[in-house]
Amino acid sequence: MQRKLTRGRLFLFLTLLLTIASGLALRQYGYAMHLPFVVAKYGGSFLWGAMVYWLLATISISARRFRITSAALIVAVLVELFRLWHIPALDAFRLTTAGALLLGRVFSLWNILAYAAGISAALAVDCALSRRGA
Numbered sequence: 001m002q003r004k005l006t007r008g009r010l011f012l013f014l015t016l017l018l019t020i021a022s023g024l025a026l027r028q029y030g031y032a033m034h035l036p037f038v039v040a041k042y043g044g045s046f047l048w049g050a051m052v053y054w055l056l057a058t059i060s061i062s063a064r065r066f067r068i069t070s071a072a073l074i075v076a077v078l079v080e081l082f083r084l085w086h087i088p089a090l091d092a093f094r095l096t097t098a099g100a101l102l103l104g105r106v107f108s109l110w111n112i113l114a115y116a117a118g119i120s121a122a123l124a125v126d127c128a129l130s131r132r133g134a
C-alpha cells in the first residue's frame with residue numbers, strides 16, 4: 001500500500017531526528033547508565049538501521065514500504081561490507097567521531113542483524129502510525 005502524501009515529510013523528518021538523537025545519547029551514555037551489554041553494544045546499530053529507514057522514507061515519501069525497507073537493508077549491508085575495505089585515508093576517517101558514526105570501524109555480522117532489527121522496528125512503527133492516521 002502506498003503511503004499517503006498527506007503523511008508529511010515533517011513527521012518523518014522529526015522521527016528521523018529523534019532516532020538520531022536517541023542513537024547519539026545511547027552511544028554517549030549507554031554504558032554509564034549501566035544498560036544491559038547487548039543494548040549498549042548493539043542498540044546504536046539498531047537505531048542506525050531505523051535511521052536509514054526513516055531517512056529513505058523521508059526522501060521517498062510516496063514509495064511503497066517494501067521498497068523503502070528493501071533499500072534500507074541494502075544500504076545497511078553495503079555500509080557494513082564497506083568496513084572490509086581498508087585504505088589509509090578511509091581508515092583515518094574511521095578514527096574520527098563522524099567516521100565511526102557514519103561508517104563504523106569493524107565489520108560484524110551482528111551489526112547486520114541489529115540493522116535488520118532496527119529497520120523492521122521502524123517499518124512496524126511506520127505501519128502502526130499510518131493506521132492511526134499520524
